[in-house]
Amino acid sequence: MISLQEGKGPGAKKPPERIICLRMVVAGTQPKVWRRLLVKETMWLSRLHDAIQIAFDWFDYQTHSFALDELKFGNPVKRDDLIVEDDRDVTLGDLNLAHRDKIAYDYHFGEGWRVDVRVEKTTAPVKGTHYPVCIAGERSGPPEDCGGLEAFHDMLACLKEPGSDLGKEWIAWLGPLYDPSACDLDKVNAALRKLGK
Numbered sequence: 001m002i003s004l005q006e007g008k009g010p011g012a013k014k015p016p017e018r019i020i021c022l023r024m025v026v027a028g029t030q031p032k033v034w035r036r037l038l039v040k041e042t043m044w045l046s047r048l049h050d051a052i053q054i055a056f057d058w059f060d061y062q063t064h065s066f067a068l069d070e071l072k073f074g075n076p077v078k079r080d081d082l083i084v085e086d087d088r089d090v091t092l093g094d095l096n097l098a099h100r101d102k103i104a105y106d107y108h109f110g111e112g113w114r115v116d117v118r119v120e121k122t123t124a125p126v127k128g129t130h131y132p133v134c135i136a137g138e139r140s141g142p143p144e145d146c147g148g149l150e151a152f153h154d155m156l157a158c159l160k161e162p163g164s165d166l167g168k169e170w171i172a173w174l175g176p177l178y179d180p181s182a183c184d185l186d187k188v189n190a191a192l193r194k195l196g197k
Helices: 045-055 149-159 165-174 185-192
Strands: 019-026 034-040 064-068 071-074 083-086 102-107 113-123 133-138
Touching: 034 045, 045 064, 045 102, 045 185, 133 185, 149 165
Parallel strands: 071 083
Antiparallel strands: 019 034, 019 113, 034 133, 064 071, 064 102, 102 113
């Protein structure tokens, strides 16, 4: 008797999962504020948004979007002059991100922040590693509500003169623990481990 399964192979083999290494730089910052993040290709674009928020110590109070060529993904909007597709409906693999040079992430439109996201390489996953993971970075993320890039640079200058009136105001607003030169990878990765796919 011939089995119904006879003659059928094991089926199409699923391609191995890839890890994408992303270098993320907050545009215009001097000195540069940046992070290097390893993410799964199967990650939802909305989860990359969450990971960027964590990496730069932002709180997701504002709107965001990713720009890829002529496409925009983020908080969904459909108007005559603007269409932003929902970033919860697409993975990095769907966007073929591993084969793109870069994408832009905009957060807090107007006086907010642009993060230039560059694909550095793709690799195989390392067994026992939780993704996403931040493997490098420099400097604290700009406080999201400090007034934008120019105000951020003014803030940094004022913090160098903590005895001045403006220095005291910034320190009072930021809190005494804010260190613009610090990048706490342990804290970032502890928060990233709480993210889902």
